[in-house]
Amino acid sequence: MPGPEEIKSSIDAFVEKSSKRLGEIWENPELAYEEVIAHDTLCAILEENGFQVTRHAHGLDTSFEASFGSRGRLMIFCAEYDALPDIGHACGHNLIGVASMTAFLALASVLKATGQPGRIKILGTPAEEHGGGKLDLLKAGAFDGADAALMSHPMPHHYYHDKHGSVGAAGARLVAKHSKLAEYKGRTAHPAANPWDGVNALDAVVAGYNNVSLMRQQMHPAQRVHCAIIDAPKRTNIIAGQTAVSWQCRSPKMDDLRKLTERLCSCLHAGALATGCQLDLKDESAYSDLLLNDTLCGLYQDHMARYSQNVLKADPEYIQASTDFGDVSYALPAIHAMFCIPVKEKGVVTHHWSFTEAAGTDVAFQICLTVGKCLALSAWDLLSDDRKYEAAVADWKNARCE
Ligand SMILES: [Zn+2]
Ligand SMILES: [Zn+2]
Structure with a gap:
């Protein structure tokens, strides 16, 4: 087991050289598949640390990867x-980027120092919020031949502290999600002269x-349906000939989600039928x-306990959020840990300005370093201990059958 000192020296150098530039990713927020600054910043930091980086990896402009070990x-x-x-x-x-960079650099330095067998890769995974970059990467083979995948995600401090007295959860139950685009075609007319x-x-x-x-x-209380109208009439003096709505259904498991999505589709078809519009429903x-x-x-x-951080082994409740890492967790043994950062406004979860502010603080950055170290140590366990690795594979097989 590598000691904290072995890990600390590589991380100290990384933080000293790179923390300001990592902060620029927060200052320059970029949308799905357009994360050019984040991509270039993370690639440059890896190159400065001596790694050969594949930029624009796997056919995605803003994905990248770097590896260590043979x-x-x-x-x-x-x-x-x-x-x-x-x-x-x-x-x-x-912050997810910071924690995973920390994990990769820390574990690379441990592997270098110990000469232990083990291969590690950092994979830049764009477009989680919209589109699903990891689905593209799974299809492109980015996870082929891998034995486990690891990442983490921030949450507000009160989320785990108030309910459980902890600062996060190693295991989070995130629900399945299906998005549908409903495009309607009608016929324009004058709304007063000949409606x-x-x-x-x-x-x-x-x-x-x-x-x-x-x-x-x-609907079951654990299910959700919500939408955004993305093409709506801009003028009142034209009967709308075209509209579009993006819908999302969520349910704890895929089977129930399929049924819920079918019910959503029936609701939408009924609306089209009643109004005489054509409906084109796209996945x-x-x-x-x-x-x-x-x-x-x-x-x-x-x-995390070694760093005096008390986290739940698994959050007993579902979080009403989804991730493209869900598909990764079906493809290979995986962990998506949740860690807490301080947020000024109580009651806020994520997708709110208060959380944006919290994600840019130095204290949040420092927490990511600890999380990254613990992801590195967890990966080290799977690389160096056959029994732990076999247990993780057995858990993965069982969870897929549940
Ligand atoms: Zn989100
Ligand atoms: Zn997120």
Whole structure:
């Protein structure tokens, strides 16, 4: 087991050289698939630390990867860095990048110092908030041949502290999500002179929306349906000939999500039928629920305890949020730890300005360094201990069958 001192020296150098530039990722929030500054910054830091980096990896402009080690099992650290429109890094993905960079650099230095077999990779995973970069990367083979994948995500301090007296959770139950794009076609007409000749695509949106509102009364409390109208009429003197709505359904597991999505589609078809509009329903991204890995969660929890950080092994409740890492957790043993950062405004979860502010503080940055070290130590366990690795694989197989 590498001691804290072995890990500390590599991280100190990384922090000293790179913390200001990592802060620039927070100052320059970039949307899904457009994370150019984040991509270039993280690649440059890796290159300055002596790693050969593949920029624009796996056919994605803002993905990258760097590796270390030539034999043994392969661990992948996923670095996210995309932001949200208008509210910046309100999900704190800049911090995910910092924690995974820390983990990769720390473990590379340990492998170098010990000469132990083991391969590690840092993978830049763009577009978590919209589109699902990890789904693209899975399809492109970025996770092929890997033995485990690791990452972490920030949450507000009160989320775990108030309920559990802890500063995070090694295992989080994130729900499955399916996104659908509903495009309506009607026929334009003058709304006063000859409204009877129009087919109103705005009415189709309203009818579909109301049908979904009625459906909510018969939905399970753990399920969600929500939408954004993305193409709506801008003028009152034209009957709308075209509209579009992006819908998302969420449910703890994929099976129930499929049923909920079918019910959503019925609501939307009914709206189109009632108004005489054509409806074109397209699949957007679908994220699987997140599988827990008991072994990996236990390792991370123990390592956080070594740094005096009390985290739950697994949050017993579902978090009403989803991640494209869910699909990764079905493809190979994986951990998506949640860590807390201080937030000024109580009651705030994420996707709010208060969380954006919190994700840019030095204290949040420092917390990421500890989290990164513990991800590195958890990966080290799987690289160096056959029994722990086999237990993680057994957990993964069991969780997939549940
Ligand atoms: Zn988010
Ligand atoms: Zn997020």
